[in-house]
Amino acid sequence: MSSQPSQLAQSIKPSPTLAMGARAKQMKAEGIDVISFAAGEPDFNTPGAICAAAQESMNLGQTKYAPSKGIPALRKAIVEKLRSENGIAAEDHMISVTNGAKQALYNALLATINPGDEVILIAPYWATYADQVELAGGVPVVVQTTADQDFAPSAAQIIEKISSKTKAIMLNSPCNPTGAAIDRSVLEQIAELAIKHDFWVISDEIYEKLVYGFEPASIASFGPEALARTVTINGCSKTYSMTGWRIGYACAPKAVATAMASIQDNVTSGAVTFCQAGAVAALKLPDSEIEAMREIFDERRKQIIARLRGMPGVKVTDPRGAFYAFPDLSHFIGGKLKNDLELAEYLLNEAHIATVPGSAFHAPGHVRFSFACSPEDIDRGMTRLEEALAQI
Ligand SMILES: Cc1ncc(COP(=O)(O)O)c(C=O)c1O
Structure with missing residues (x-):
């Protein structure tokens, strides 16, 4: 009907x-x-300096469409952050600013997987991951972790789930909902698997600054081959208490970054212009x-x-x-x-x-x-x- x-x-x-x-x-x-x-x-x-920067931006008349990839000042601040804090060899053409990290994740999936491709998820996982994979036509394949292993996957568990249809793995360290974190040594093994089997890593690092005695690592910093297969996702919502501002971002190899921007062009256009000015101030906030x-x-x-x-x-x-x-x-x-x-x-x-x-x-x-x-x-x-x- x-x-x-x-x-x-x-x-x-x-x-x-x-x-x-x-x-x-x-x-x-x-x-x-x-x-x-x-x-x-x-x-x-939201810290006062961030609000002040957004207000100033509005007063300056920055209330029109922003470029879909983000305003140049924010892209520059993101490149500097990823280079200095995460050790990622980021460049301007790799960055896209999105309406929240949620959109960055979805754009990343649409830009990397084809209908019927398998995407490995580490359970327990944030519900949105499985729903977004399905919306993008993919098939979630679940690695189940348990409390006995502090909800952190081993490389062996991931190997068991790799098939000829594996196109990507989604990682979230530290993790919503468990607070689990993946140690650097395991991330290194996952990077090797991604290189060997040629699949994408979508690494959601949105909780990287909210850690308790744990040193986070970015998989995209593990050398050029890892960088070439990783989409790093982050955003302002959690670290700077900016959930309503809707500013996320991604760092991806050029072809994927370009596709993500084109997808965004046709769905939402750029993130709110003056919120991006606020995000520049957020990234410059003192530690x-x-x-x-x-x-x-x-x-x-x-x-x-x-x-x-x-x-x-x-x-x-x-x-x-x-x-x-x-x-x-x-x-x-x-x-x-x-x-x-x-x-x-x-x-x-x-x-x-x-x-x-x-x-x-x-x-x-x-x-x-x-x-x-x-x-x-x-x-x-x-x-x-x-x-x-x-x-x-
Ligand atoms: C793991 C994870 N990634 C991404 C997001 C989305 O954040 P944003 O508000 O930037 O869309 C959330 C929000 O709950 C989250 O828990």
Whole structure:
């Protein structure tokens, strides 16, 4: 029937993380004291210098279309950042600025994979990865990691999943939802596999600055052959508390970078002009300002992990980066609550705490708690969780 929505429209699911956050906001608007652990965004204000730079840009009349690849000043700042901080031999023609890292990821997939190609994902993974692979016509192939290995994949697990159809692997270190990080030695082995089997690495490094005793490494810095197969993704949302500004970026070999810009030309055009001016200021922010935010997250991380570890039946690994705790709550599933979706519903309805069920991340039995909220909310929320779990 011609009046039916497309097959794609019928298969696409709404983002579960955004959905839970929206429900929590709705309940709050109705006057319910919901504590939200669902949001994937820092609770800090965007630093003043960034806002001032965007305001100045607006005052200067920089309110017209920006080039699809990004304004020259931002591309230059990104090249300098990738060279000095990540050791990546970036050049201007490799950079594209996008409407959030989400768009950079999708543009990268559209520019690298063909329909039917396999893309290796490391589970638990951010839900968007699998959905974007499918939107791009690809087939997700999942490497399942477990809490026993701190959710970090080994090269052997990846080798098992490589086939003649493998076109790309998506990496996210540190990882949403687990906080897992991939050690440099394993990244080096993954780079060798990508070179040997000639597939793309899409390396999402958006949480690189939110790390706790872990030294992140960029796979694109491992020499020319790795650089030639890697699309490095990053953005301003998490590090600078700029989720609403929608500024992400990618660094890719020329042919892919050019294709990504052409895709963007035809879908959204460039990112907001004055937000890009703000992003230039963000990339020039003194390290001390970012370090202050990281230290606050580290305190909250210790607080939430200690509380979770104190609850009978709860198992949780130590996040090495990002701002999520990802406990295994399977002990509470199987009786009146059949799965983690029902458990998250129960926690929202009975304890008024919003979380995201692990199934959204290909990790049933787990629940994600963002600790990008105040210490008081963590404390109150954990007390509610403890009481609610005890009643199951
Ligand atoms: C792993 C990961 N990559 C990318 C993004 C997207 O960030 P942006 O706000 O820049 O689109 C997120 C946001 O939650 C994320 O968790």
